[in-house]
Amino acid sequence: GAGVSQSPSNKVTxxxxxxxxxxxxxxxxxxxxxxxxxxxxxxxxLIYFQGNSAPDKSGLPSDRFSAERTGGSVxxxxxQRTQQEDSAVYLCASSLASQGDTEAFFGQGTRLTVV
Amino acid sequence: xxxxxxxxxxxxxxxxxxxLLRCNxxxxxxxxxxxxxxxxxxxxxxxxxxxSAATLVxxxxxxxxxxxxxxxxxxxxxxxxxxxxxxxxxCVVRRYSSASKIIxxxxxxxxxxx
Numbered sequence: 577g578a579g580v581s582q583s584p585s586n587k588v589t590x591x592x593x594x595x596x597x598x599x600x601x602x603x604x605x606x607x608x609x610x611x612x613x614x615x616x617x618x619x620x621x622l623i624y625f626q627g628n629s630a631p632d633k634s635g636l637p638s639d640r641f642s643a644e645r646t647g648g649s650v651x652x653x654x655x656q657r658t659q660q661e662d663s664a665v666y667l668c669a670s671s672l673a674s675q676g677d678t679e680a681f682f683g684q685g686t687r688l689t690v691v
Numbered sequence: 692x693x694x695x696x697x698x699x700x701x702x703x704x705x706x707x708x709x710x711l712l713r714c715n716x717x718x719x720x721x722x723x724x725x726x727x728x729x730x731x732x733x734x735x736x737x738x739x740x741x742x743s744a745a746t747l748v749x750x751x752x753x754x755x756x757x758x759x760x761x762x763x764x765x766x767x768x769x770x771x772x773x774x775x776x777x778x779x780x781x782c783v784v785r786r787y788s789s790a791s792k793i794i795x796x797x798x799x800x801x802x803x804x805x
Binding site for chain 1 (some may be wrong): 723725734783798
């Protein structure tokens with residue numbers, strides 16, 4: 577596609593339920609990132625995938641959070657047993673190459689509200 | 692490891708006056724540095740990037756930034772602010788030479804007074 581696509585754009589869920597957030601990166605981009613942005617805050621790194629390498633999961637806040645990337649393309653971020661503090665905008669980004677001089681392109685995000 | 696510090700959480704300037712948004716970085720490796728802008732309820736957009744070529748980098752909408760290794764800084768400037776520049780600005784660092792995660796600063800909110 578033309579850009580990074582995230583779905584759903586908005587998600588309201590009850591506390592304790594599981595949610596799945598989807599990211600379709602730009603075709604051919606080997607690197608994929610997930611970030612979380614709470615209201616009025618900066619971007620908190622969650623997880624990073626690069627090709628077939630083991631993902632960098634160092635930013636995941638708890639074991640309730642997990643992510644996978646199938647076939648080196650689409651990624652799903654799963655939050656189990658959601659809590660109110662999980663409410664935030666979840667942003668996905670992708671970049672073309674493994675070199676650090678390429679910029680990341682961001683999706684519009686999924687706004688998650690836990691009630 | 693890399694980190695980035697944006698020294699001001701909020702900057703307010705009058706329309707037509709210069710803009711300065713400050714960013715300092717820390718990196719164990721040669722860094723790539725970026726500035727992104729986020730307008731209200733909009734996605735993140737790349738303003739400019741430094742990747743070891745010219746130290747003075749020009750971006751979109753009249754913004755530019757200068758990489759100063761001795762000061763570990765990458766401040767964003769614009770000679771004359773416009774009302775449409777009101778937004779959140781993020782300084783970003785990553786390792787230049789190989790794959791790495793991207794680290795964001797905490798952001799600076801720029802307000803423009805008429």
